[in-house]
Amino acid sequence: MKINVYYGGRGLLDDPTLYVLSKMEDVLKELRVKVERYNIYEHKNEIATLPQTFKDADGIILATTVEWLGIGGYMQQFLDACWLYGDKEKISQLYMQPIVMSTTYGEREGELTLSNAWDILGGQPCPGLYGYVEDLVSFEVNTEYTEIIEKKAENLYRMISQKMKSLPTSNNAVKRSVLRTQQMSLTPQESEQLSKYVSDDTYVKQQKEDIEELTSMFKDMLGKAASEEKEPFIKELQSHFVAQDDFCATYSITIEGFKNPLCIYVDSDKLEVHYGKKEDIDVYAKMSIDVMQSIVDGRMTFQRAFMTGEMTAKGNFKTLRMLDQVFLF
Numbered sequence: 001m002k003i004n005v006y007y008g009g010r011g012l013l014d015d016p017t018l019y020v021l022s023k024m025e026d027v028l029k030e031l032r033v034k035v036e037r038y039n040i041y042e043h044k045n046e047i048a049t050l051p052q053t054f055k056d057a058d059g060i061i062l063a064t065t066v067e068w069l070g071i072g073g074y075m076q077q078f079l080d081a082c083w084l085y086g087d088k089e090k091i092s093q094l095y096m097q098p099i100v101m102s103t104t105y106g107e108r109e110g111e112l113t114l115s116n117a118w119d120i121l122g123g124q125p126c127p128g129l130y131g132y133v134e135d136l137v138s139f140e141v142n143t144e145y146t147e148i149i150e151k152k153a154e155n156l157y158r159m160i161s162q163k164m165k166s167l168p169t170s171n172n173a174v175k176r177s178v179l180r181t182q183q184m185s186l187t188p189q190e191s192e193q194l195s196k197y198v199s200d201d202t203y204v205k206q207q208k209e210d211i212e213e214l215t216s217m218f219k220d221m222l223g224k225a226a227s228e229e230k231e232p233f234i235k236e237l238q239s240h241f242v243a244q245d246d247f248c249a250t251y252s253i254t255i256e257g258f259k260n261p262l263c264i265y266v267d268s269d270k271l272e273v274h275y276g277k278k279e280d281i282d283v284y285a286k287m288s289i290d291v292m293q294s295i296v297d298g299r300m301t302f303q304r305a306f307m308t309g310e311m312t313a314k315g316n317f318k319t320l321r322m323l324d325q326v327f328l329f
Contacts, residue, residue, distance in 0.1 A: 001160060003028060004057045005037040006050070008064035008075030016101040016133035017065045019140055020149055024061070024099075027153035040074040047077045051086035059095035059126075059160040062114050066102040071110045079117045091123045097156045098128035107132055119169055126159050127152075233262065234273045236296040240327050243269035247326075249319045250278060254286040266326055283315035283323075298329040 005025070009015050025035045036053075043050060054060070064075045082091065098114035100107045111130040118125045129152045133139045140146075158164075233255075244266065251264040258275070265272040285302075291310045294300040302323040305311035313320050 001032075001058050001157070002034040002036070002056055003059045003061060003156070003160070004053060005035060005061045005063060006075075006078060007037060007039050008062070008072050008078060009041070010065075010067075010072075010074075011039060011041055014136050015065050016103070016131075016136055016139060017063050017099060019136065020099055020101060020129065021061070021063055023146060023149045024153040024156075027150050028157060031154075031157050033157060040078055044074065044077075047074070048081045048085055050078055051082045051091075054087065054090050054094060057094065059097070059156060061097050061099060061156070062118070063099040064110065064114075066100060066104060066106045066110045068104055069106065071100070071113055075114075079114075079121075082121055086121070088122055091121050093124075095124045095126050095156070095160050097126040097152070098130075099152075100128070100130045102130070102132045103134075105132075124166065126156055231275060233292060233296055234275075236329075237264065237273050237327055238271065240296075240329050241271045242326060242328050244322065244326060247322065249282045249316075249322065250280055251283050251285065251319075251323065252278065252281045253292070254284070255292055256286070256288045258289075281315070282319045283313060283317075285311055285313040285320070287311040296329055301329075302327075 005021060007017065007021065009017050011018070021037070025037070028035050038050060038053065040047060040050070062075065062078075064071045066072075070076075096114075096118045098111045098118075100110035100114065102110070107130040111128045115125045115128060129149065131145075245268055248267045250266075253262040253264070255262060260275040260277070263272075263274055263276060263278040265278065285306075287305060287310060291300065291305050295302060295305065300310075302311065303321055306313055306320065
């Protein structure tokens with residue numbers, strides 16, 4: 001039999017969880033159980049690969065310390081890795097005993113968090129151990145506490161060796177009906193390979209550089225395409241202009257996706273069209289590039305675009321209606 005221990009604390013000398021683990025490991029070794037401990041803080045750059053160490057284990061212990069709030073970041077990252085990259089088939093066969101010691105408050109909630117997490121992952125949670133330790137020295141010399149710890153280790157050994165079953169829980173029902181992993185059908189081997197890539201800083205860094213390079217390349221391509229036609233609609237407006245006697249107006253049309261508005265100045269038979277800003281605007285309008293294209297193609301009028309809400313406008317609405325007389329498409 002082999003049991004893996006995953007410690008999610010910070011490894012401080014006065015951490016009561018380390019004392020509890022040492023006592024449990026002694027008992028398990030006396031029962032001829034192979035025990036291997038993984039201090040997650042020592043593997044913080046490769047947490048994504050730790051679930052692959054479940055392969056030859058019959059059971060595991062998840063141990064952490066509540067120092068101020070919750071189970072801590074290392075243990076949470078490890079559980080996330082189990083959900084994303086762990087072999088769910090192997091996890092379903094693993095017995096897990098949570099151990100949560102607290103130097104502040106929240107050991108019960110921490111133990112329940114680990115049990116619920118393992119339950120949702122599909123594993124076999126075992127009765128855990130939790131406690132509050134105010135003074136480590138007095139805790140260590142208390143023989144009654146030591147006996148409780150040793151009994152927990154024996155119970156874990158008994159559950160694994162006898163393959164004890166437990167009643168179904170609502171967590172499994174929630175997992176089946178609500179929770180969903182990413183839509184990726186990966187084999188255990190592919191999950192292992194993916195977790196190695198995720199934990200490889202060099203690989204991740206190279207991927208980020210490649211993405212940045214592609215992003216820059218596409219921006220250049222878009223910029224080039226925009227520069228090739230940096231002043232659309234101007235020629236169409238000029239070619240369809242109809243002079244209006246005694247009419248003078250200035251329009252500013254904002255087209256979505258364009259940096260500068262399209263300014264139109266009409267004074268009888270004089271027409272000025274350019275992209276930019278202009279003073280003394282009579283009508284402000286805003287529309288999408290598709291609507292503007294439909295207007296110059298003759299499929300829609302300015303008035304119809306305004307009435308249907310595809311173009312918004314403010315200013316002198318009598319002047320707005322003149323657009324369809326100034327430009328006949």
